[in-house]
Amino acid sequence: MMVSASSASLIRAGIPAILLLLLGGCGTTIDESVTTPGALTERPATFRNEQLIGKWGVASYREEKDRRRVEAQARAQCRLPYVIAKGPSDGVMMHLADDAKLYELRIKGGSDGKTYLGPEAPPGEWQDREILSITDKEMIMRFVDPEVHGRYGTFIYVRCPG
Amino acid sequence: MTIRPPSLPRLSAFTRRRTGLILAGLAVMAISGAANGRQQATPISMDIGDEPGRVATAEQIVEDGPFARQLVFFRSAEPPGTIVIHTSERFLYVVQGNNRALRYGIGVGREGFQWSGLVRVSRKAEWPDWTPPPEMIARQPYLPRFMAGGPGNPMGARALYLGSTVYRIHGTNQPETIGHAVSSGCFRLANGDVIDLFERIAVGAKVIIRHGASI
Amino acid sequence: MSIGFRAFALAGTLLAATLPALSGTLDEVRKRGSLSCGVSMGLLGFSEQKPDGSWAGFDVDFCRALAAVIFDDPRKVTFQPLSALDRFDALKSGRIDILSRNSTWTLEREAGLGLLFAGVNFYDGQGFMIRRDNKAVSALELNRARVCVQAGTTNALGASEFFTTNSITAELKTYPDGPSTLRGFETGECEVMTADNSGLFAERLRLARASEAVILPDIVSKEPLGPVVRNDDVRWYTLVKWVNFALINAEELGVTSANVGEAKRSAKPDVRRFMGVDGADLGPKLGVTADWAARAVAAVGNYGEIYERNVGSKSRLGIPRGLNQLWSEGGILYAPPIR
Structure with a gap:
């Protein structure tokens, strides 16, 4: 049962999921990448929208071995920062994947215990990002859609000085 | 696994949404040294921009047709191991001596038409990192400002850096663009082909870039 | 006496400059309003008749270029499909003006059959x-x-x-x-x-x-292929030969079907001569207009375009340029200059 279920999701997710499997190197990666959209209910979130506001250097990576290096690169990208502003309904103005328009997004807690960032919709929607961590200096997130995640990898945002 | 370029196993959602990216896919590298080189208008471009993160497997080669890697007749006084790039033909030749060359189909970006002449391979890199130029960030603000090398990177599996210029021969995550003038990048080969080229060419090899005459 | 001599010399000059060869092929073609072109009965990439009756291919395009030079209209060609056996008789008997049909240039065919090969446009082997x-x-x-x-x-x-x-x-x-x-x-x-x-x-x-x-x-x-004409009309032979050279020179100069319009304004002397902007007397010396070469390129493109479209990288055949690349780019194609 377990085997057939996971191979079905691999077929649906296509190459990116296979990539995740290879790069992740552990079983939990698969579970995380095949979140069924819309199946979650919302819970109170552990992070606040305001924590995202500011200027960030942004870089992405796929393999854990690149993470330190990419973190340094993200810091260097403050020359061309990604600016997150407060939205009209207390959300934050950010982009979705592959779309040059700004949308108002907000942080959503999921019933799976994870934190999502996305437009007004149940947590874990295809367009959402999953927030892996946020500190004052750095946040790490990735797209929920395994196909999009496969293309972009994991994003590191490093807060720019000033 | 090998595939023919027109039939990618999976076209990303991004492909469907790539409106307005023609100009956006400006440059994998900034333009410099153009003043010294011969200029030529880019021929009709494929209506396609860079698709960062689009995943092509490392093994993809152009399997069949004129842009497949093949030995051809090629008269040349250059020593074996020299690369000759004919941008207007969309071919890259590796001189083999004895009037023959190994020919690869390439895609040529706008930047690839800015410079002609003789350079040498100054550096080689596997799965090179990618820094989208500021013009591209302006059009596609959702892009990361830096992307570590890997299968979804528009630079593809390998890169050969040309002299001290900003030009390079690199792979691609869009093998169907081989044989066309694409809107960005220098000289791109399918990932499997650029890996093959990478193994054959040493740092220091001569690279001759030609555009064909202009009126 | 000196006046008489000058008058005689003048008359001679006029005669040479204006009198066409008697019953010249070019005049007959003009009178008829179309070129009669012998092609093969169907050879992938070289001459193929489409379901709608139109012809396409490398050999076909050469005749279209010639028609464009003469009429400024590449459609004014009647294609005559010919078997290997019939092809030279059709030319000798005057049923066709030119044979553009993958025929190998040999001594026997020129000296024995009374034909002339107007150059090589495809080095096969x-x-x-x-x-x-x-x-x-x-x-x-x-x-x-x-x-x-x-x-x-x-x-x-x-x-x-x-x-x-x-x-x-x-x-x-x-x-x-x-x-x-x-x-x-x-x-x-x-x-x-x-x-x-x-x-x-x-x-x-x-x-x-x-x-x-x-x-x-x-x-x-060595299987050098090229267009063939009768050996009794040197003027026609010269025109056909230079149309072939013009297509090759166009590629070398960078004149294409896409830029032939703007090429008239080029500052390069050899491009200006090619376009007939400078040296406007060259075309008339062949019996055609000053913009003769530009007409050919506008109609079918330069040699490289014709090659790639029909037999090269834009065709199903995908034959590498090889020997048929320009002499300066790795092949042996070499056309004398237009000047």
Whole structure:
């Protein structure tokens, strides 16, 4: 049962999921990448929208071995920062994947215990990002859609000085 | 696994949404040294921009047709191991001596038409990192400002850096663009082909870039 | 006396400059309103008749270029499909003005049949096809191979001579026709198939898996193909010859069907002469207008465009330029300059 279920999701997710499997190197990666959209209910979130506001250097990576290096690169990208502003309904103005328009997004807690960032919709929607961590200096997130995640990898945002 | 370029196993959602990216896919590298080189208008471009993160497997080669890697007749006084790039033909030749060359189909970006002449391979890199130029960030603000090398990177599996210029021969995550003038990048080969080229060419090899005459 | 001499000289000059050759082919073509062009009865990439009756191909485009030079209209051509047996008679008897039909230039055909080849527009020659898993990169590595070849062709003799000259032991297996030769190769009766290079690329397309066959870059014989005219009209011969040279020169100069309009404003002397902007007397010396060469390129493109579209990288055949690349770019195509 377990085997057939996971191979079905691999077929649906296509190459990116296979990539995740290879790069992740552990079983939990698969579970995380095949979140069924819309199946979650919302819970109170552990992070606040305001924590995202500011200027960030942004870089992405796929393999854990690149993470330190990419973190340094993200810091260097403050020359061309990604600016997150407060939205009209207390959300934050950010982009979705592959779309040059700004949308108002907000942080959503999921019933799976994870934190999502996305437009007004149940947590874990295809367009959402999953927030892996946020500190004052750095946040790490990735797209929920395994196909999009496969293309972009994991994003590191490093807060720019000033 | 090998595939023919027109039939990618999976076209990303991004492909469907790539409106307005023609100009956006400006440059994998900034333009410099153009003043010294011969200029030529880019021929009709494929209506396609860079698709960062689009995943092509490392093994993809152009399997069949004129842009497949093949030995051809090629008269040349250059020593074996020299690369000759004919941008207007969309071919890259590796001189083999004895009037023959190994020919690869390439895609040529706008930047690839800015410079002609003789350079040498100054550096080689596997799965090179990618820094989208500021013009591209302006059009596609959702892009990361830096992307570590890997299968979804528009630079593809390998890169050969040309002299001290900003030009390079690199792979691609869009093998169907081989044989066309694409809107960005220098000289791109399918990932499997650029890996093959990478193994054959040493740092220091001569690279001759030609555009064909202009009126 | 001196006046009389000058008048005589003047009359002579006028005569030479204005009188066309008696019953010249160019005048007949003009009077008829279309060019009569002999082509093959159907050869992939070279001359093919489409379902709507129109013709396309490398040999077809040469006649369209010539018609464009004469009429400024590439459609003013009547194509006459001819068999190998009929082709030279059709030309000799005047049924056609020009033969543009993959014919090899030989001494016998010029001196024996009274014809003239107006240059070469396709260097063909005998080549070899092998399977991709065969690691040979040169025809010299075909020792102990079984070689399929069509019986009664020059290719059977050519292969035999090539192997003997190079001390190669190979077994020639002959077949009565093209399809059976290909089948012999496909079913593994031979490791190698030999034919003229252009023919090998066409045959390869008929294989169930074309990508599994590789055509070696070696060309081991001379089969120069080009347009043919009668040898009794040097003026017509000269025009046809220079149309061929013009198409090659256009590629070398960078004049294409896409930029031929703006080429008139080029600052380069050789481009300006090509376009008839400078040296406007050159076209009339051939019996056509000053912009003759530009007309040809506007109609069918330069040599490279014609090649790639019909038999090269934009066609199903995908024949590499090889010998048919410009002399300056790795091939042997070399056209005298227009000046």
